[in-house]
Amino acid sequence: IDELLAAGVSGKRVFVRADLNVPLDGATITDDGRIRAVLPTIKALAEAGAKVVVASHLGRPKGAPDPAFSLLPAAERLGELLGAPVAFAQDTVGPAAHDAVDGLQPGQVAVIENLRFNPGETSKDDAERDAFADRLAALADVYVGDGFGAVHRQHASVYDLPKKLPHYAGHLISTEVGVLKKLTEDVERPYVVALGGAKVSDKLAVIDELLGKADRLLIGGGMAYTFLKAKGHEVGISLLQEDQIPAVKEYMERAEKNGVELVLPVDVLVSPEFPDLKTKAPANPTTVAADAIPADQEGLDIGPKTRKLYASKLADAATVFWNGPMGVFEHPDYAEGTKAVAQALVESKGFTVVGGGDSAAAVRTLGFDENAFGHISTGGGASLEYLEGKTLPGLAALED
Ligand code: 3PG
Numbered sequence: 001i002d003e004l005l006a007a008g009v010s011g012k013r014v015f016v017r018a019d020l021n022v023p024l025d026g027a028t029i030t031d032d033g034r035i036r037a038v039l040p041t042i043k044a045l046a047e048a049g050a051k052v053v054v055a056s057h058l059g060r061p062k063g064a065p066d067p068a069f070s071l072l073p074a075a076e077r078l079g080e081l082l083g084a085p086v087a088f089a090q091d092t093v094g095p096a097a098h099d100a101v102d103g104l105q106p107g108q109v110a111v112i113e114n115l116r117f118n119p120g121e122t123s124k125d126d127a128e129r130d131a132f133a134d135r136l137a138a139l140a141d142v143y144v145g146d147g148f149g150a151v152h153r154q155h156a157s158v159y160d161l162p163k164k165l166p167h168y169a170g171h172l173i174s175t176e177v178g179v180l181k182k183l184t185e186d187v188e189r190p191y192v193v194a195l196g197g198a199k200v201s202d203k204l205a206v207i208d209e210l211l212g213k214a215d216r217l218l219i220g221g222g223m224a225y226t227f228l229k230a231k232g233h234e235v236g237i238s239l240l241q242e243d244q245i246p247a248v249k250e251y252m253e254r255a256e257k258n259g260v261e262l263v264l265p266v267d268v269l270v271s272p273e274f275p276d277l278k279t280k281a282p283a284n285p286t287t288v289a290a291d292a293i294p295a296d297q298e299g300l301d302i303g304p305k306t307r308k309l310y311a312s313k314l315a316d317a318a319t320v321f322w323n324g325p326m327g328v329f330e331h332p333d334y335a336e337g338t339k340a341v342a343q344a345l346v347e348s349k350g351f352t353v354v355g356g357g358d359s360a361a362a363v364r365t366l367g368f369d370e371n372a373f374g375h376i377s378t379g380g381g382a383s384l385e386y387l388e389g390k391t392l393p394g395l396a397a398l399e400d
Contacts, residue, residue, distance in 0.1 A: 004166075012141045014140060033361070041170035046084075097139060098139070100112065143167040145168070217255065266306050277331055302326045323354075346368060
């Protein structure tokens with residue numbers, strides 16, 4: 001983007017592909033981290049006199065307009081953060097979008113409606129995506145990719161559109177890639193990775209890669225129960241992916257062979273039922289050893305001994321990557337595990353990276369100061385796929 005700004009953008013229509021896919025409670029944004037993260041790019045372009053056209057997806061609508069997934073709340077929040085009015089177009093490539101863009105003066109910003117209201121955005125059919133990208137290209141002279149959270153998607157606005165316009169990487173993408181490079185090339189050791197979240201299947205590829213890179217892997221969240229089962233423990237009615245047990249067993253063997261310390265919970269909080277996340281009524285969980293989960297109970301957070309153990313395993317790290325909550329942190333009775341890991345990162349003298357999605361939202365909603373972390377990524381899936389060593393379509397298109 002510095003190259004673009006140096007060349008001058010005054011009066012040019014610049015399409016910024018952002019990731020404004022923020023968590024919503026109705027029309028209320030519960031974490032605006034992703035909007036704040038793209039501000040430097042939007043501000044720099046506006047200050048340079050560009051007509052800024054901001055586009056993003058939000059949620060997973062089915063390729064048609066759906067008010068529940070409107071980008072309007074994100075556009076309003078963007079206007080508040082910019083301290084300037086932001087025009088909002090109620091369609092994506094139709095007359096409203098063209099009117100909004102035509103109405104922009106240099107230095108002004110417009111947001112177009114959710115890209116995924118059009119089936120061409122996410123289509124697997126190259127021609128359908130290409131046709132939608134052509135319609136988006138008609139709205140701008142230049143493309144700036146800055147939606148790091150979506151660079152792993154081969155979608156029209158991420159992958160096809162940059163090929164049609166002069167294209168540049170925004171500040172956010174440059175920062176994110178710079179940080180993740182530090183974790184993949186010449187990482188400072190000990191390199192400790194904490195992984196949580198519900199499903200092992202989402203993390204298989206990254207675990208596979210990390211078994212050759214990390215010094216220590218701490219496992220928590222729903223996925224821990226598949227590891228405990230693979231170790232031979234009963235897990236009651238906890239989340240379990242039976243079909244992943246052979247892969248997990250193979251990982252445990254490989255960790256031992258490679259000298260990677262694979263650490264599993266030693267105790268967990270259990271309850272016969274999943275907590276009510278709306279009323280947050282007290283759940284009164286019981287703490288049990290990880291090899292003594294009762295048959296009629298499910299594990300919902302790591303226990304106090306595990307919290308201490310994981311904090312001690314993080315204490316001497318020179319580099320930390322953390323992705324995925326340790327428990328059902330949305331309920332106060334099951335938030336302590338996630339808090340303990342976040343606190344260990346805050347206290348760490350090493351370089352700490354929080355990998356996007358739920359963990360980024362968790363540190364903010366649990367009241368941590370985001371400046372206490374080395375970097376909080378805006379990409380959940382994107383940062384994991386980067387660490388897996390995959391080619392990310394949105395980055396490849398910008399490098400082209
Ligand atoms: C994310 O939240 O990880 C990104 O915004 C991508 O969203 P998606 O998983 O719906 O493509």
